[in-house]
Amino acid sequence: MNVDPPGSGDADFGDIGEIIRFDVVDHGDGLRVLHAVGELDTLTSPLLQARVAEQLADARSLVIDLSEITFLGSAGLAVLVGAKDDADARSVRLWLVPGSRIAKRALEATGLLGLFQVADDVPEALAAAR
Numbered sequence: 001m002n003v004d005p006p007g008s009g010d011a012d013f014g015d016i017g018e019i020i021r022f023d024v025v026d027h028g029d030g031l032r033v034l035h036a037v038g039e040l041d042t043l044t045s046p047l048l049q050a051r052v053a054e055q056l057a058d059a060r061s062l063v064i065d066l067s068e069i070t071f072l073g074s075a076g077l078a079v080l081v082g083a084k085d086d087a088d089a090r091s092v093r094l095w096l097v098p099g100s101r102i103a104k105r106a107l108e109a110t111g112l113l114g115l116f117q118v119a120d121d122v123p124e125a126l127a128a129a130r
Helices: 045-056 074-090 101-109 122-129
Strands: 020-026 031-040 061-072 093-097
Touching: 020 045, 031 045, 031 074, 031 122, 045 061, 045 074, 061 074, 061 101, 061 122, 074 093, 074 101, 093 122
Parallel strands: 031 061, 061 093
Antiparallel strands: 020 031
16 A cells, blocks of 8 residues: 655645655554655654554554665654654554665664664564564
8 A cells, every 4th residue: 555645735745745755565464564765854754653653553563664764864763762652552563674774874873773673674574573
């Protein structure tokens, strides 16, 4: 299932669809992968937060794939930490696939990488999450 950012084309968000895109793939039995493509910054992080909240509402396991992230700022990192807290509160298993050097470096530099269950790629995360 392909999910466009809310407000795409709205005056409030301009052309955010060109900056960030989210794709959600349902792998059955409550297992989902949320692919983020583009930049996670102050402008786009609320969109990630909304997508994660949607998925955590009824998933048993969620993989957030950051393999195609081209920028990961502090606002994006804060959303990921919030996602971890929300997942823990809902007893949802959350896996992170940093994938890109940019995402991995931001998570390592801030000491946040250790908070997450991490996989090298989506197939590894899916196997572990089943």
